[in-house]
Amino acid sequence: MQNAPVLIEANILKRRDVASLQVVENAFSDGSVAEALRRAPDIERRRGLSKETFDREYRHRQRPVILEGYAADWPAVRHWSFEHLARRCGATPVVVNSYSSQRSVQASFSEFVDMLMNNEGPGATPIYLQEWYYQASCPELAEDMPELDIAQYDFRRDLYGEVISTNHQLWLGQRGGVTRLHQDSYTIDVMHVQLVGEKHWTVMGPQAMLPETETGDADLQALADDPAAQLMQCTLTPGDVLYLPALWFHRIKLLSNSIGLGRKCLDQANLQTHIRQRMAELLALALNPEEVKLTHPELFNVVMMRNRVWAKRMGIDLSKLRP
Numbered sequence: 001m002q003n004a005p006v007l008i009e010a011n012i013l014k015r016r017d018v019a020s021l022q023v024v025e026n027a028f029s030d031g032s033v034a035e036a037l038r039r040a041p042d043i044e045r046r047r048g049l050s051k052e053t054f055d056r057e058y059r060h061r062q063r064p065v066i067l068e069g070y071a072a073d074w075p076a077v078r079h080w081s082f083e084h085l086a087r088r089c090g091a092t093p094v095v096v097n098s099y100s101s102q103r104s105v106q107a108s109f110s111e112f113v114d115m116l117m118n119n120e121g122p123g124a125t126p127i128y129l130q131e132w133y134y135q136a137s138c139p140e141l142a143e144d145m146p147e148l149d150i151a152q153y154d155f156r157r158d159l160y161g162e163v164i165s166t167n168h169q170l171w172l173g174q175r176g177g178v179t180r181l182h183q184d185s186y187t188i189d190v191m192h193v194q195l196v197g198e199k200h201w202t203v204m205g206p207q208a209m210l211p212e213t214e215t216g217d218a219d220l221q222a223l224a225d226d227p228a229a230q231l232m233q234c235t236l237t238p239g240d241v242l243y244l245p246a247l248w249f250h251r252i253k254l255l256s257n258s259i260g261l262g263r264k265c266l267d268q269a270n271l272q273t274h275i276r277q278r279m280a281e282l283l284a285l286a287l288n289p290e291e292v293k294l295t296h297p298e299l300f301n302v303v304m305m306r307n308r309v310w311a312k313r314m315g316i317d318l319s320k321l322r323p
């Protein structure tokens with residue numbers, strides 16, 4: 001039997017191989033996309049927005065917005081610094097630079113802060129503690145970051161329970177640190193609270209597309225010229241809350257040493273897509289025949305059949321998963 005051809009993602013922004021990641025990252029330094037981004041409009045900033053107005057004008061219309069100073073009175077915004085957190089969580093183990101296979105290291109939180117404070121000099125690559133699920137190892141920090149009323153629409157509470165819907169992440173990094181352009185998985189909204197320092201966000205709408213030219217290069221001009229890409233930008237300062245609707249691409253660059261709280265919200269309007277994506281992932285695992293044969297030797301045929309029926313009921317196209 002012939003193997004089915006491997007499907008190559010047409011949109012380079014969505015590819016996850018090292019070469020494509022580099023092409024996309026380079027596009028932010030120079031060339032037509034970098035130029036278009038310099039001229040890109042700012043995300044709207046609104047002060048004193050009520051929950052009702054936020055829902056009506058932004059969430060239900062899937063428009064990004066910054067709720068300026070919405071978290072300004074949080075203890076985390078008023079009192080936190082890297083040293084403050086090192087005093088409270090110094091012994092906690094963390095994985096620094098976890099987004100880079102070559103640079104990731106295990107350290108205590110105090111060691112991380114020492115590394116960050118002493119990482120200087122021309123060739124120094126900025127240090128970043130990305131996506132730290134602090135609730136598992138330093139849960140007392142949560143009391144400094146009260147729940148946001150505007151984020152209570154998170155449907156994951158109903159689906160998966162309280163623990164998941166309050167499982168937020170801290171992003172702590174050094175000036176110059178970057179989180180590459182990406183979309184969050186499972187059609188989940190971003191609600192990011194800036195606690196310390198400043199960071200610059202570049203965002204693109206869900207339709208943003210970086211195609212290949214006929215010669216197989218990235219067609220950066222096509223992305224730069226396409227109004228559907230909805231290029232926008234903003235700088236978050238302490239107390240700001242950024243709402244970014246599901247599937248918007250985002251890239252972050254730290255303008256100073258910075259601490260931010262990343263929290264996610266599932267809008268009930270995206271429930272079906274969310275469930276489909278989660279199931280597709282499960283199915284991709286389940287339909288990896290080699291692995292399923294090893295892990296479920298007696299149940300192999302039953303598992304295959306159940307997953308095929310399930311996929312059909314949910315409208316999941318298995319041909320996109322694996323040959």
Ligand SMILES: O=C(O)CCC(=O)C(=O)O
Binds near residue numbers: 179190252260
């Ligand atoms: O702040 C960062 O570096 C990345 C944050 C992010 O991607 C998010 O909150 O979804």
